[in-house]
Amino acid sequence: MRSIRAFLRRLAGLFSQPRWEREIAAELESHLELHIADNVRSGMSPQEARRVALLKLGGLSVARETYRDRATLPALENLLLDLRFAVRQFARNPAFAVTAILVLSLGICAASAIFAFVDAALIKPLPYKDPARLLAVDESTASFPRNNLSYFDYLDWKRLNTTLASLDVYKGTGYLLKTSGAVEPVNAAAVSAGFFDTLGVAPALGRFFHAGEDLRASPLTVVLTYAFWQKHYGGSRGIIGRPVILSGEQYTIVGVLPAAFQFAPRGDAQLWTALHPSTGCDTRRSCHDLDGIARLKPSVSPAAALTELKAIALRLERQYPDSNRGASASLEPLSNIVVGPLGSILLMLMGGALLLLLIAVVNVVSLLLVRSESRRQEIAVRASLGASRGRIVMQFLTEGIVLIAASLVFGLAGAQVAASLLLRLIPANMLAFVPFLSGIGLNLHVLAFASLISLLSALCFALTPLLLTSARDHHAPMSEGGRWSAGLSWRRLGSKLVVVEFATALVLLIGAGLLAKSLYLLLHVDIGFQSAHLAAVSIAAMDVRYAKDPQQIALARALVSEVSALPGVRGAALTSVLPVTCNCNTDWIRVVGKPFDGRHSDVLERDVSSDYLHAIGATLLEGRYFTDSEDESQPNVVIVNQTFARKYFPGEDPIGRRIGDLKLTPKSLRQIVGVVADLREGSLEEDIWPAEYLPINQDPDSYFYLVVHTSQDERAFLPELSAMLRRKHPDLGISEETSISDQIANSLSAYLHRSSSWLVGGFAALALILSVIGLYGVVAYSVSRRRREIGVRMALGAQAQTVYWMVLREAGWLICFGIVAGVLASIGVSRILRQMLFNVRPWDAPTLVEVSALLAIAALLATFAPARRAALVNPVDALRSE
Amino acid sequence: MGEKTDIWQGTLALMILKTLESLGTQHGYGIARRIEQTSGDLLSLNYGTLYPALLKLEQEGAIQSEWGVSENNRKAKFYRLTRAGRKLLSSERRSWEQTTAIVGRFFAPKGESL
Numbered sequence: 001m002r003s004i005r006a007f008l009r010r011l012a013g014l015f016s017q018p019r020w021e022r023e024i025a026a027e028l029e030s031h032l033e034l035h036i037a038d039n040v041r042s043g044m045s046p047q048e049a050r051r052v053a054l055l056k057l058g059g060l061s062v063a064r065e066t067y068r069d070r071a072t073l074p075a076l077e078n079l080l081l082d083l084r085f086a087v088r089q090f091a092r093n094p095a096f097a098v099t100a101i102l103v104l105s106l107g108i109c110a111a112s113a114i115f116a117f118v119d120a121a122l123i124k125p126l127p128y129k130d131p132a133r134l135l136a137v138d139e140s141t142a143s144f145p146r147n148n149l150s151y152f153d154y155l156d157w158k159r160l161n162t163t164l165a166s167l168d169v170y171k172g173t174g175y176l177l178k179t180s181g182a183v184e185p186v187n188a189a190a191v192s193a194g195f196f197d198t199l200g201v202a203p204a205l206g207r208f209f210h211a212g213e214d215l216r217a218s219p220l221t222v223v224l225t226y227a228f229w230q231k232h233y234g235g236s237r238g239i240i241g242r243p244v245i246l247s248g249e250q251y252t253i254v255g256v257l258p259a260a261f262q263f264a265p266r267g268d269a270q271l272w273t274a275l276h277p278s279t280g281c282d283t284r285r286s287c288h289d290l291d292g293i294a295r296l297k298p299s300v301s302p303a304a305a306l307t308e309l310k311a312i313a314l315r316l317e318r319q320y321p322d323s324n325r326g327a328s329a330s331l332e333p334l335s336n337i338v339v340g341p342l343g344s345i346l347l348m349l350m351g352g353a354l355l356l357l358l359i360a361v362v363n364v365v366s367l368l369l370v371r372s373e374s375r376r377q378e379i380a381v382r383a384s385l386g387a388s389r390g391r392i393v394m395q396f397l398t399e400g401i402v403l404i405a406a407s408l409v410f411g412l413a414g415a416q417v418a419a420s421l422l423l424r425l426i427p428a429n430m431l432a433f434v435p436f437l438s439g440i441g442l443n444l445h446v447l448a449f450a451s452l453i454s455l456l457s458a459l460c461f462a463l464t465p466l467l468l469t470s471a472r473d474h475h476a477p478m479s480e481g482g483r484w485s486a487g488l489s490w491r492r493l494g495s496k497l498v499v500v501e502f503a504t505a506l507v508l509l510i511g512a513g514l515l516a517k518s519l520y521l522l523l524h525v526d527i528g529f530q531s532a533h534l535a536a537v538s539i540a541a542m543d544v545r546y547a548k549d550p551q552q553i554a555l556a557r558a559l560v561s562e563v564s565a566l567p568g569v570r571g572a573a574l575t576s577v578l579p580v581t582c583n584c585n586t587d588w589i590r591v592v593g594k595p596f597d598g599r600h601s602d603v604l605e606r607d608v609s610s611d612y613l614h615a616i617g618a619t620l621l622e623g624r625y626f627t628d629s630e631d632e633s634q635p636n637v638v639i640v641n642q643t644f645a646r647k648y649f650p651g652e653d654p655i656g657r658r659i660g661d662l663k664l665t666p667k668s669l670r671q672i673v674g675v676v677a678d679l680r681e682g683s684l685e686e687d688i689w690p691a692e693y694l695p696i697n698q699d700p701d702s703y704f705y706l707v708v709h710t711s712q713d714e715r716a717f718l719p720e721l722s723a724m725l726r727r728k729h730p731d732l733g734i735s736e737e738t739s740i741s742d743q744i745a746n747s748l749s750a751y752l753h754r755s756s757s758w759l760v761g762g763f764a765a766l767a768l769i770l771s772v773i774g775l776y777g778v779v780a781y782s783v784s785r786r787r788r789e790i791g792v793r794m795a796l797g798a799q800a801q802t803v804y805w806m807v808l809r810e811a812g813w814l815i816c817f818g819i820v821a822g823v824l825a826s827i828g829v830s831r832i833l834r835q836m837l838f839n840v841r842p843w844d845a846p847t848l849v850e851v852s853a854l855l856a857i858a859a860l861l862a863t864f865a866p867a868r869r870a871a872l873v874n875p876v877d878a879l880r881s882e
Numbered sequence: 883m884g885e886k887t888d889i890w891q892g893t894l895a896l897m898i899l900k901t902l903e904s905l906g907t908q909h910g911y912g913i914a915r916r917i918e919q920t921s922g923d924l925l926s927l928n929y930g931t932l933y934p935a936l937l938k939l940e941q942e943g944a945i946q947s948e949w950g951v952s953e954n955n956r957k958a959k960f961y962r963l964t965r966a967g968r969k970l971l972s973s974e975r976r977s978w979e980q981t982t983a984i985v986g987r988f989f990a991p992k993g994e995s996l
Contacts, residue, residue: 002970006941023959027910027933030958034911035929037954058930070934070941 013072014080024067028060078391082398089399096371100364101406103770104457107360108411110763112442112450113418114353118346119445120437121339127262129200130295135302136337137167137292139313140330143586143602148288151277153316153324154192157292160312163305165297168195169275169290172266174703175246176542176733179232182726185540185733186228186246189269190276196223198295199263205229206240206255214275222251223272226259246271247542262435264338265291286323286588293334306331322662325600341748342434344835345756351832352508352763359504359767361457363774364403365464366497370781372396372464393462400461404454412450416442425755427746464493494778495814501774502818503825505767506855510826511833512764513847515757518838522753525839527580527744528679530617533570534707534740535714536578537722540733541702552700553631560609562728563708568717571615571709574696576607578705579616580744583682583689591648592658592669600662603644604681604691607699613639613676615709616740623655623674631697636670641678644690659692670694683749685838707740714739756836768855771818772862779811780866790870791878800871807867808860815859819852894927894935896978899971902945902963909950909958910936936961944970 013020032053039049057063068074090097125131137157139147149157149169158167170191176183193209204226213221222244224233233239243250251273263269281287296305309329317324336343372379379392419440426434539559546552556574563572577585587605590596610626621642630637638659645654654672661668678688696704706725710717718737725734744750783790790803830842840847894917901916902908908916913936914929939945944967950960963971 002942002944002966005943006938009941024933026957027959030909030956031911031929031933033956034909034952034958037956038915056929058928063930063933066930066934067937070937 007073010071010073011076014077017072020071021068024064024071028057028063032057032060078394079398082395083402085395086399086402090402093371096367097403100367100403101410103360103363104403104407105410105414106766107357108407108450108453109414109418110766111350111353111357111453112412112415112446113422114346114349115449116415116419116440116442116446117422117437118350119443119449120440121342121346121434122335123445124436126335126338126436127201127260131335132333133165133296133298134199134334135164135294135296135305136332136334137164137294137309138330139288140328141326141600141602143600146330146332147327149290149292150285150288150323151282151290152285153313153327154290154292156316157309157312157329160315161305161308163297163300163308164294166194166198167292167294168192168198169292170195170263170266171275171290172269173273174540174733175271175273176248176540176731177232178245182730183733185538185735186270187268188246188271188273189263189266190273192275195272195293198293200295201258201261203255204258205237206253208255209274214277216276216278218274220249220251220276221254221274222246223255223257224253225257225270225272226261228270229256246273248544264340264433264435267432267435268429284323285320291337294331302331302333321598325598338436341752345752348511348832348836349756349759351829352511352760355504355508356763356767356770357453357457359501359770359774361460362497362501362504363770363777364457365460366494366501366774366777368400368461369464369494369497370777397458397462400458403461404458408450408454412442412447415446415450427751430748430751494781498771498775498778498814499818499821501771502815502855502859503821505764505771506819506822506852507826507829508760508764508767509851509855510822510848511830512757512761513851514830514833514837514840514842514844515753515760517844517847518836518840519750519753519757521840522684522750522838523745525680525684527684528618528677529579531580531741531744533710533712533714534616535710535718535721536705536707536736536738536740536743537718537725537734538705538736539703539725540735541731542733543731545731546702549632549700552702553697556609556696556700556704557628559706559725559729560611562724563706563721566721566724568711569708570711571611573612573615573707574609574704575612575707576605576696576701576704577681578707578740578743580680580684580740580747581682583686586689587692588662589648589659589692590662590664592660592664594648596662598662601648602689604689605694606681606691607694607696607701607704609696612707613693615707616679617709618679619677621675621677622653623672625674626695628697630695634698636668636698637673637695638670639674639676639693640672641676641688641691641693643678643688644692645675647690683747684744685749685753705736715742753836753838768858771855772858775811775814775859776862776866778814779807779863780869782810783807783866783870786870787873787878790873791875794873794875795879803873804867804871807870808863811859811863811867815856818859819856822855823848823852894931895939896971896974898932898935898939898961899944899963899967899974902961903968903971907948907950907960907962909952909960911958912952913961939967942970943967 032050035053035056036046036049039052040046044052054060126134128134136146137149139149139153141147148171151169154167154169161167168191170189173188173190175186175188177186191209191214193211193214196203196208203223206223208223209221212218224239229235229239239253240255242253244253245251257272275282277283281289294305296302306329309331313324313327313329317327382392383389423431423437423440426437431437541552541555546555560572560574563569583604585605586602588600589603590601608626610628610630613620613625623639625639626637640648640654648654648659649657654675656671658669658671660666660670676693679691680688681691682689708714708717708721718739722734722737725732790798794800794803826848827843834842897917897920898913901913901920905912905916910932911929914927914932918925918927936945936947940947940961943964945961946964947959947961950958952958
């Protein structure tokens with residue numbers, strides 16, 4: 001208590017120095033007077049009296065000094081002095097301070113903003129109970145490392161395993177919600193009864209599903225998301241137990257999810273229903289449409305669980321050789337599935353941002369070096385006046401801290417803005433699947449990270465001038481003549497820094513170059529059809545009126561003829577899956593008349609209307625397209641792609657051959673009538689798979705896409721199309737109106753490639769600018785330090801040309817070293833990039849050469865100005881100036 | 883060893899407090915003289931160390947100061963004990979007495995108590 005009071009008084013003493021200085025002076029004065037008077041009274045002469053009094057006081061200045069040490073906090077006082085001095089120094093040379101703070105803020109801003117994303121995606125735990133024990137469970141085959149579970153396999157795995165506390169499944173689904181007048185398609189997820197318990201979340205209202213509520217016989221129930229509840233029921237608490245009609249069936253609302261609930265793999269789901277294994281897929285072991293989540297039992301390792309699941313899968317494979325051939329198990333931390341490909345991209349970006357920060361720090365270090373070089377005299381004076389080494393280091397450290405503190409403030413403010421800007425750049429439909437990014441910004445993690453990198457930078461700043469001053473005696477440079485050699489040590493260190501900067505910048509530039517090339521190749525990949533002027537819309541015909549095949553076929557025909565009649569429409573067609581989406585919806589086939597070993601061969605299955613391949617501008621290589629009359633009353637036919645023909649009929653003519661299911665059931669047999677050039681059905685970066693195109697009239701469904709080839713801009717046509725459809729078919733769910741070109745350009749793989757190459761490109765551009773500025777600084781400073789040497793050379797007959805070349809050669813060497821080091825480093829580093837590259841190798845020679853040339857040219861341009869200045873030196877002035 | 887002994891800071895503070903208790907108010911010089919006299923001139927005080935000690939006590943709230951005029955009409959800064967200072971003095975005195983008592987026992991003639 002007393003010491004706190006004393007501390008506060010001493011703290012206050014820092015700011016009332018003049019007052020207590022006066023006070024102590026007066027007090028000591030009066031003390032002396034009293035003492036002298038006493039002494040005189042006891043018979044001393046006035047001089048003697050004064051001498052004795054002073055002696056007894058231990059000297060006036062010492063007394064004052066010991067008093068001052070007690071009056072304030074000396075350590076803090078020194079710090080404040082240093083701070084004041086640092087700020088004054090910077091104020092005297094604002095160009096330096098502004099440049100340094102700008103450069104550092106930039107580096108801190110980029111690193112912190114990216115770190116905010118890394119933190120949200122990879123560091124923060126998932127918002128579930130004990131998320132580390134949650135696993136994503138799936139099947140695994142040769143073609144699909146992560147394959148959906150089939151319903152029966154799920155039941156068997158759940159029954160047979162001993163390592164999982166619980167195993168549950170989910171799948172994406174959709175319903176048509178009847179609102180006033182219209183029907184609205186709603187994305188949803190269907191889950192097994194224990195799904196939310198496995199995650200360990202609690203409902204905001206009502207309950208989640210009971211055990212057994214996911215069985216066929218139990219009544220239909222639904223859990224609402226918080227947003228759905230707010231939107232459709234205004235947050236009314238009385239909705240529990242109320243019915244809701246979804247796709248013509250009555251469901252009972254049993255609960256509401258909390259507002260903060262998120263499940264990224266089904267991020268777009270607005271409703272959660274209990275699984276009802278009544279549909280066709282859930283009645284066949286060969287049909288895979290589920291994903292699993294599991295909670296590990298305590299003290300069971302994921303590896304042990306995987307081993308057990310694999311053993312179970314093997315057992316099932318023996319038991320059901322037809323459906324389960326080659327089906328094993330896959331187990332991953334749930335967080336891997338939640339974050340997906342974003343994880344590795346974020347880590348790459350983090351690397352890029354840290355490299356940029358490194359360049360920024362090196363740049364400021366070299367600025368500080370130049371400054372400390374010109375302050376050598378000041379340091380020498382301070383040292384000879386008795387400043388201790390520690391005191392001088394402390395002062396440099398303080399200056400570094402002032403720079404860093406200012407940069408930290410600006411950098412963090414910038415990071416906050418940058419993070420929210422970056423978040424806004426993510427399209428809304430993708431944002432739903434990265435719910436963990438919402439609310440991104442400055443949090444404790446980011447602040448801690450930014451402080452850490454700032455601290456490290458501050459250390460760099462403090463150490464550099466130290467390196468220079470430690471090697472040398474402080475006293476020598478007090479004489480101006482020290483200049484002759486003074487620049488030497490700096491030139492060595494400064495040059496090394498420039499090489500580091502160049503190498504780092506080149507790593508970023510090469511990374512950006514490779515990513516940009518990947519993006520270009522990705523966007524120009526051959527898709528096998530004409531994406532221009534293609535509009536698409538998703539149709540969900542879930543009403544009971546479309547329950548039977550003939551009704552679905554009639555609807556399909558009606559839609560095609562209605563849309564074809566619209567003005568500006570060149571063709572209208574239907575497909576079960578849009579092109580350039582995924583290598584999914586596969587079928588197992590077997591060729592009639594060829595040996596069969598029972599192994600599953602996955603081919604893509606697309607059910608399309610007769611005009612589809614023609615409408616999207618596919619190339620027919622052989623045979624014919626379908627006709628509209630080829631429905632269930634006609635012989636089964638199929639068109640295959642070129643990859644299919646090559647794989648299953650190498651060197652043969654596939655036309656007229658027949659394929660069927662694994663058992664060659666007579667009903668499944670189809671005759672190949674045509675071969676089309678490969679269409680890109682999977683994403684832009686996936687391989688082309690064998691594909692079969694079946695007439696939609698022979699395999700109708702209640703969910704499909706309508707694709708329209710327009711003569712004008714398809715985007716302008718979309719509103720008209722969906723308005724017409726809604727008007728004529730109020731019972732259809734119409735959604736996902738899109739232009740095929742936009743859909744391709746905004747597809748996940750294009751988006752990820754585009755954003756990563758833009759971001760890394762941005763980092764690289766900044767790195768290029770910073771490193772060129774760094775080189776300019778080094779060369780310009782070196783030239784200014786060598787004015788006298790250049791003057792002597794010229795006085796001795798050197799030509800301007802020679803001086804010019806001397807400077808350029810010096811810069812040239814630095815550039816060469818930097819580029820060689822950078823190329824070597826980037827070959828090492830770009831292994832990390834490999835995952836993100838498309839059709840480009842990490843050591844792609846043209847990119848390496850082009851990017852190195854770009855850096856070299858930029859660097860040479862930066863050295864021309866100082867070289868010219870050196871060549872124009874007037875020897876007389878130069879020699880006189882010193 | 884000389885006949886005059888140096889004193890250390892903690893003890894000096896105690897002496898200042900005790901001196902002020904008996905003198906009421908006094909200026910720095912007077913306090914110093916009084917301490918030396920009380921010690922029978924056995925203590926030699928470096929007067930320069932007195933003022934930081936006074937400042938410390940004042941910062942801690944044990945004493946208060948005020949400018950005034952001395953008996954021979956000189957301007958001087960006078961110190962006096964505060965209530966907190968009195969409390970401090972009595973607790974310091976107790977602990978001092980305790981300490982000296984304990985140390986005293988070690989030098990007491992009765993050896994068996996060791």
